[in-house]
Amino acid sequence: MTASSGHPTRSGLTRRQSLFGGLCLCCLGTAGLSPRAYAETFTMDEVGPGIFIRKGLIADADAQNLDAIANIGFIVGENGVLVTESGGSLADGQWLRSEIAKRTDKPITHVVLTHVHPDHAFGAGAFVADKPVFVGHAKLKEALDARGEFYRKRLIDLFGEEKTGPVVYPTMAVADTAEIDLGDRTLVFTAHGPAHTTSDLSMRDSKSGLLFPADLLFVERIPSLDGSLKGWLKELERIKATGAAQAVPGHGPVRVELAPAVADLTAYLTALRDETKAAIAKDVPIDKAVGLVAQGQQDKWKLFEHYNRRNVTVAYQELEWD
Amino acid sequence: MRPTLAFTLAFSAATLFAPLAHAAGASDTDQERNARWQEIAKSIFGDKTIESTDTLVKIEAPKRAEDAALVPITLSMPDREKIKSVSLIIDDNPAPYAAKFEFGPAADTRELKLRVRVNNYTDMHAVVETPDGKLYEAKQFVKASGGCSAPMGMSDEEAMKGMGDMRMKFAEAQPGKPVEATLMIRHPNFSGMQMNQVTRDFTPARYIDKVTVSAGDETVFTMTGDISIASNPVINFGFKPDGKAIKVAASDNQGGRWSHSFNAPSPTN
Ligand SMILES: [Zn+2]
Ligand SMILES: [Zn+2]
Numbered sequence: 001m002t003a004s005s006g007h008p009t010r011s012g013l014t015r016r017q018s019l020f021g022g023l024c025l026c027c028l029g030t031a032g033l034s035p036r037a038y039a040e041t042f043t044m045d046e047v048g049p050g051i052f053i054r055k056g057l058i059a060d061a062d063a064q065n066l067d068a069i070a071n072i073g074f075i076v077g078e079n080g081v082l083v084t085e086s087g088g089s090l091a092d093g094q095w096l097r098s099e100i101a102k103r104t105d106k107p108i109t110h111v112v113l114t115h116v117h118p119d120h121a122f123g124a125g126a127f128v129a130d131k132p133v134f135v136g137h138a139k140l141k142e143a144l145d146a147r148g149e150f151y152r153k154r155l156i157d158l159f160g161e162e163k164t165g166p167v168v169y170p171t172m173a174v175a176d177t178a179e180i181d182l183g184d185r186t187l188v189f190t191a192h193g194p195a196h197t198t199s200d201l202s203m204r205d206s207k208s209g210l211l212f213p214a215d216l217l218f219v220e221r222i223p224s225l226d227g228s229l230k231g232w233l234k235e236l237e238r239i240k241a242t243g244a245a246q247a248v249p250g251h252g253p254v255r256v257e258l259a260p261a262v263a264d265l266t267a268y269l270t271a272l273r274d275e276t277k278a279a280i281a282k283d284v285p286i287d288k289a290v291g292l293v294a295q296g297q298q299d300k301w302k303l304f305e306h307y308n309r310r311n312v313t314v315a316y317q318e319l320e321w322d
Numbered sequence: 323m324r325p326t327l328a329f330t331l332a333f334s335a336a337t338l339f340a341p342l343a344h345a346a347g348a349s350d351t352d353q354e355r356n357a358r359w360q361e362i363a364k365s366i367f368g369d370k371t372i373e374s375t376d377t378l379v380k381i382e383a384p385k386r387a388e389d390a391a392l393v394p395i396t397l398s399m400p401d402r403e404k405i406k407s408v409s410l411i412i413d414d415n416p417a418p419y420a421a422k423f424e425f426g427p428a429a430d431t432r433e434l435k436l437r438v439r440v441n442n443y444t445d446m447h448a449v450v451e452t453p454d455g456k457l458y459e460a461k462q463f464v465k466a467s468g469g470c471s472a473p474m475g476m477s478d479e480e481a482m483k484g485m486g487d488m489r490m491k492f493a494e495a496q497p498g499k500p501v502e503a504t505l506m507i508r509h510p511n512f513s514g515m516q517m518n519q520v521t522r523d524f525t526p527a528r529y530i531d532k533v534t535v536s537a538g539d540e541t542v543f544t545m546t547g548d549i550s551i552a553s554n555p556v557i558n559f560g561f562k563p564d565g566k567a568i569k570v571a572a573s574d575n576q577g578g579r580w581s582h583s584f585n586a587p588s589p590t591n
Binding site for chain 1: 556
């Protein structure tokens with residue numbers, strides 16, 4: 001059977017790839033690169049002792065970028081390597097695994113699944129053969145049950161099954177807090193209430209003091225609301241209360257001062273909450289509210305337009321029943 | 323004979339995957355879309371001719387939906403006297419016939435809003451029936467995908483909490499004028515296409531199939547609904563208050579029955 005007639009996914013992919021490639025030259029600046037070569041243009045930054053992070057693209061997942069849009073990386077401990085975020089696709093995870101191999105021979109003992117979103121979860125397939133402990137929020141299994149296949153199909157539509165990979169489940173569930181000892185450093189985990197999603201897990205490294213709030217902290221890229229707006233504002237208080245000075249956000253620069261970053265995010269979420277509430281109180285329907293709420297935040301975030309309208313839609317549904 | 327919504331459902335079940343097979347719904351030609359609409363229209367309205375209109379009914383929808391599982395739609399029907407009912411059809415949804423509103427004497431049809439799921443790049447049609455039985459259609463193209471199969475943000479169990487709870491909000495009333503109202507119903511409106519991976523099964527369709535709103539003794543509207551209505555249905559409508567209570571009776575396809583009564587707003591003097 002020839003590839004062209006016998007493999008619909010693949011031929012569809014090729015067609016779409018060229019389509020996306022053509023469309024995306026302007027915004028991504030990656031003309032002519034194959035997806036693989038494209039992934040290889042990423043670099044790892046050492047943001048702390050033995051802590052390496054790759055900055056995700058500020059873009060949506062597409063055929064070209066293989067969903068490499070989140071900040072992913074790893075921490076090298078005395079006894080092994082902990083993957084802080086696995087990547088947005090099997091291909092993204094494989095690239096991360098090769099970056100680890102370039103820097104250490106230590107075994108990969110832990111992979112953190114910070115929450116249910118595909119840009120953070122689908123790299124996990126690249127580490128299954130290492131038999132690490134997959135660490136996740138106690139609610140992550142349920143969330144993956146409901147959405148894992150749905151996300152997988154969407155990624156397959158973009159870049160095919162081979163590069164997408166399987167849905168990987170946590171083998172260690174954190175309901176409240178937990179610790180992982182890597183020998184010379186300990187990682188302390190906190191399972192959060194509904195916020196960015198319903199399965200947000202944050203982590204603190206004892207050696208560097210760095211906080212890893214994952215997508216509880218967006219910088220530069222507009223936050224996406226998929227859990228609870230009121231809950232997120234509440235959990236940000238807990239993030240502040242950690243007293244950490246610096247953090248590795250889920251999106252944006254690989255290392256930031258925590259306080260101003262939390263303040264910026266809080267300002268956006270507060271505007272979203274207060275202005276949505278005001279719209280509901282004034283009987284402004286959802287279709288009008290999406291164009292009015294939080295417009296004062298427009299210049300402060302990349303990808304604002306689309307995601308803000310979506311966030312208002314989510315916030316409106318949460319707040320209209322109050 | 324006018325085919326009922328149930329009839330249309332049978333039709334759409336048979337063609338359940340036809341629209342999905344059009345993976346590239348975005349690239350369909352106008353001709354293909356039109357052919358599909360002709361087929362759907364025939365299944366719903368039989369051989370009756372449907373004239374197009376840009377006055378009797380207008381559809382307003384986002385050109386590109388932010389959230390395919392919640393696409394807000396506004397139907398404007400300025401001439402109350404000429405409207406007996408309106409049907410909303412989302413051509414490329416697995417069950418295209420999204421809703422039908424039959425208006426009663428207490429209705430004000432100028433603006434009707436509801437929230438729907440959209441599964442594909444699709445034409446949407448609003449078809450109004452006039453009191454003399456004629457049909458008129460308006461059309462709008464919407465870009466969205468995956469709305470029917472999009473998982474809920476919570477477990478099925480959680481999504482069913484408070485099922486049947488209702489709220490109604492009224493805009494400020496002026497003496498002698500129709501009043502705008504917002505009806506909210508807690509109900510997951512499971513589409514039957516949302517998969518639960520534990521059981522490798524789909525959560526069975528469970529959706530609001532009928533809502534009747536009346537003001538005192540007069541009907542405002544009866545809505546026949548389907549899986550294309552978004553979860554936690556919200557309907558904005560207009561009615562002519564007569565000072566008596568507003569009653570809502572809702573049912574779903576699994577035998578759920580709920581009714582609530584709301585105090586009508588009294589005109590402020
Ligand atoms: Zn993310
Ligand atoms: Zn996320």
